[in-house]
Each structure stands twice: as structure tokens, then as C-alpha cells.
Amino acid sequence: MAFSQWMAAGLLLAFSSIGASAAGLGGEGLPSRAGNGDPVAGREKADSGRCLECHGDDGNSGDSRIPNHAGQYAGYLVKQLHDFQTGARQHAVMSVMAEDLDAADMADIAAYFAAQQPMQGRDGSGKRAAPGLFLHGDAGRGIPACADCHGRHGEGRAGEDGTLYPLIGGQRKVYLRAQLTAWKLGERKNSPDGVMNRIAASLSDDEFEALVDYLSGLRPP
The missing domain is CATH 1.10.760.10 (Cytochrome c-like domain)
Structure with missing residues (x-):
């Protein structure tokens, strides 16, 4: 052959x-x-x-x-x-x-x-405590849980309307931070109904860091 x-x-x-x-x-x-x-x-x-x-x-x-x-x-x-x-x-x-x-x-x-093996965090998520925003969101600020759209392991999900939420577990930390910043500043605007702009605008710098640190270490199934 x-x-x-x-x-x-x-x-x-x-x-x-x-x-x-x-x-x-x-x-x-x-x-x-x-x-x-x-x-x-x-x-x-x-x-x-x-x-x-x-x-x-x-x-x-x-x-x-x-x-x-x-x-x-x-x-x-x-x-x-x-x-x-x-x-x-x-x-x-x-x-x-x-x-x-x-x-x-x-x-x-x-x-x-x-078709490639799904991306994996370099050191896994077990060493980190999951940020509350990732699993539970913040109802008082109108922030849904990240896991509701992206899955508990960051594996992604399809919404009932067919919207496809991407795999983000194991993604590069610097890239994740840059995208959250772009959403917050309005430099990126192509999420469904602007949902990521609204969420990112409500997050503090410390919350950004906690989320990207946790997400970058996840190992999606």
C-alpha cells in the first residue's frame, strides 16, 4: 500500500x-x-x-x-x-x-x-477548584453557568435551537484570556445574540483569570 x-x-x-x-x-x-x-x-x-x-x-x-x-x-x-x-x-x-x-x-x-483527538489540558483540572461561575453562574448579575453551554468538562454542547457551543476545555490559556478580553471590549461580536459580550462585560479581571486557569486545565472526554 x-x-x-x-x-x-x-x-x-x-x-x-x-x-x-x-x-x-x-x-x-x-x-x-x-x-x-x-x-x-x-x-x-x-x-x-x-x-x-x-x-x-x-x-x-x-x-x-x-x-x-x-x-x-x-x-x-x-x-x-x-x-x-x-x-x-x-x-x-x-x-x-x-x-x-x-x-x-x-x-x-x-x-x-x-477528527483529531480532542485537546487536553496539560495538567488536568483536578489540581484546581472549579470557579463557581463556571458551574453555577451568578443569577444576581444575570450570568449563566459556563457549563450550561460548554459542558461540565468544557466539551461543548448543542442548544435546542441548533446553536453549537464550542469545545473550550483544554484550550490555550493565553488565547482564552485574549478572547474574553475581546468579547468584553466589543472587539469580537460574533456569538449568538451577543451572549458572550454581555457575560464578559460583567466579569472582573480576577474572574477572568480563575476561568481561564480552570478551563485550560480541563480534559474533555
Whole structure:
């Protein structure tokens, strides 16, 4: 068997097993991690300096400022690529990377990253006490529990309206902090109904730090 055939077969096997297990994450209603793209084609499209150089061959970036995509839900990644393309989300590099992608390209690239083993915190969450906001929110300030949308282990969830909330457990700490800050300042505005802007605007710096510290150590199933 040629190397390219062997690699394709391995990717498809990994894609099938991970996609099947992902369907059970978080209970009923969680969509397949993979979406409808082709992970083998996505590997080729993600190469050649477009994605893998920054986000890592296995979806785990080597730069704390760049997000891990390993095991991220394909539907969420497709939305972000589309938002970069349309300007709904602003980023100097990603807007250029996304500008010439068509729908099939986005689906395939997203499927490749979704087929990787889900990102894992480096030291686990057991060493940290879960911030109350993550598990319980703060009703007095109108802040829902982070786990209500993102799952108790940060594994993500699908809302009843089909909204897909991303995998955030095990994500890079610096990246998480930067995104919360961007939500708070209004520099990022592409969450459903602006929910992340409202939540982030209510959080203190200490709460930011507690959340990113806890989330970065989680190990989603």
C-alpha cells in the first residue's frame, strides 16, 4: 500500500472512531463532531501553509496565542471561517486565510481538525477548584453557568435551537484570556445574540483569570 493510501486509510479510521464517540458526548442532542466534510481532503487543504503551520499538524498549536483546534466541532470551525470571510469576525491573518475558501473547503478543513483527538489540558483540572461561575453562574448579575453551554468538562454542547457551543476545555490559556478580553471590549461580536459580550462585560479581571486557569486545565472526554 502506498504511503498516501495508508495515511488516508488511517485518517478515515480515526475520523470514524472519533466521530462515533463524539456523538455520545454530553448526552443526547450533541451533534457529530465531524460535520459533513471529508477529513482526508481537509488534511491536504489545511497543509501548504494555510492552517497546519500555525494550528499544528494534530490541531494542537505550538504558540500560546494561537488556539488549539484538535477535536473542535466542525460546525463551529466552519462558522468561524465564514465569519472571518465576511468580516463578522476580524483578524488580520485569518481574514486573508479564509478569503478564497468555498463551502466545501471549509467543511473539509473543519472535518480534519474535528477528527483529531480532542485537546487536553496539560495538567488536568483536578489540581484546581472549579470557579463557581463556571458551574453555577451568578443569577444576581444575570450570568449563566459556563457549563450550561460548554459542558461540565468544557466539551461543548448543542442548544435546542441548533446553536453549537464550542469545545473550550483544554484550550490555550493565553488565547482564552485574549478572547474574553475581546468579547468584553466589543472587539469580537460574533456569538449568538451577543451572549458572550454581555457575560464578559460583567466579569472582573480576577474572574477572568480563575476561568481561564480552570478551563485550560480541563480534559474533555
